[in-house]
Amino acid sequence: MRILHTEWSDGFGGQERRILAEMKGMRARGHDIWLATREGAQLRVAAETAGIPTLILPLRGAADLASAARLARELRRLRIDVVNTHSGVDSWVGGIAARWARSPVLLRTRHLNNPLRRGWTNFVHYLPDRIVACGEAVRARLVEECGFPAAQVVSIPTGIDFAGFRPARDRATVRAGLGFGEDDELLLMVGVLRGVKRHLLALDALQRLADARPRLQLILAGDGPMRDELGARADALGLSGRVHFLGHRDDVPDLLGAADALLLSSRSEGVPQAVTQALGLGLPVVATRVGGVPELIRDEDTGLLVPPEDAEAMAAALERVFADPDWARNLGERGRAHVHAHFSLDAMLDATERLCDDLLHHSARTAR
Structure with a gap:
């Protein structure tokens, strides 16, 4: 054709x-x-x-x-x-x-x-x-x-081409390149910085966890029209040292391999590639229950779903993931099996x- x-x-x-x-x-x-x-x-x-x-x-x-x-x-x-x-x-x-x-x-x-x-x-x-x-x-x-x-x-x-979507560098090397150690808890978001992605909501959720999880860092991979507003909001919430703007990246598999969890805070989505990719690598995912996300994430089975526009519920779900790494790892493995079978x-x-x-x-x- x-x-x-x-x-x-x-x-x-x-x-x-x-x-x-x-x-x-x-x-x-x-x-x-x-x-x-x-x-x-x-x-x-x-x-x-x-x-x-x-x-x-x-x-x-x-x-x-x-x-x-x-x-x-x-x-x-x-x-x-x-x-x-x-x-x-x-x-x-x-x-x-x-x-x-x-x-x-x-x-x-x-x-x-x-x-x-x-x-x-x-x-x-x-x-x-x-x-x-x-x-x-x-x-x-x-x-x-x-x-x-x-x-x-x-x-x-x-x-997703799961066979070709693999980290090129090991976890420790990527973390060191970003300025983090193994003790840091890395929460990754991948996507264009625009309103529909609701990064502002993610910042509100992070602020709720700031005291309980002093090692938690939010990594934003992507660029877009809300970059300055998000930076100002992070400063206003006292998160300037814990929110890291990486801009556009071509090494997303490496970043996923170095992270402890992926967050999707969107108010509208189709079937988001970032979630599919993260699950394909066995990474635990917390995501809003919008659009086609429930096709990827069966709540409590292949990931965690939270209502859109609910920073409190998002913070609670993230706390569960970081408080019990073994449980979160099993969640990610079930997510991996699901997307490899249906979203290749x-x-x-x-x-x-x-x-x-x-x-x-x-x-x-x-x-x-």
Whole structure:
């Protein structure tokens, strides 16, 4: 198959990582892959580093018909079979371009668990042959709350290459490089520093544990628009020496291997890669019960779930993890077994191939 992905976002969080993993995985299976994105997108750099050809478009907004016309010409020139759009702006531009170019298959991958509203002003949602939800919770919301036809929405959870996702350095070396010893309790968060991730809530939970756990440190791997606000809030809570901003990191497996637990404090999620990755390495996880997180974490079995926006419950769950390392270790091991069985990269690629192949065959039959 000849597949082109579109992405408007300049960031590099879980959504962009899934796109990159899918592009690389499908290319390894013999498919031809392209990416259409903006010049400043971090995904563009990662794709080009991986040898995936990119098309640079302005993608100025949903009504950027010039970008749509240019993309449509490229789709015809490259004889693209499948167009897969991802964010809001590129789903408008890519969807219109795919229909102008008469590309056989148009997919829209929905990574977030926020609602999409169908209507004549949002006709873009009627364009895709299928909407790919990154988990059953996302699919259920689109169908039950947003009115999308059940047959139009399929769930393909984000898969992780567990064989390749391994720490390159040992725990002690990574900790020493960060300035910590084995006696320090390291709580890791991985993700873009933006409001929906609710890092401010995590700081409130940490402050509640400050006296009881004097060795507890919060490590934030990721960058984003809330960096300064989070730093100021940490200072105001008296946590400036216990909250550590690492910025964007390419050594996430090393950081997970060095941590004692992972925290997810989001108010909305699809199926978060950081949680899947952490569980895949056997790391205990405390996470909010939102979106597709319960697909990964069965409370008290493969991890701990807490209500969103509840710093007190979050602090209590974290205290349980750090107070009983043996129990937490067993929790992590059960999490590892669960995600290896159900959330692998091969499972995601298999489902994606089947979907595209079925739609292409249907398109070919319809065209006869």
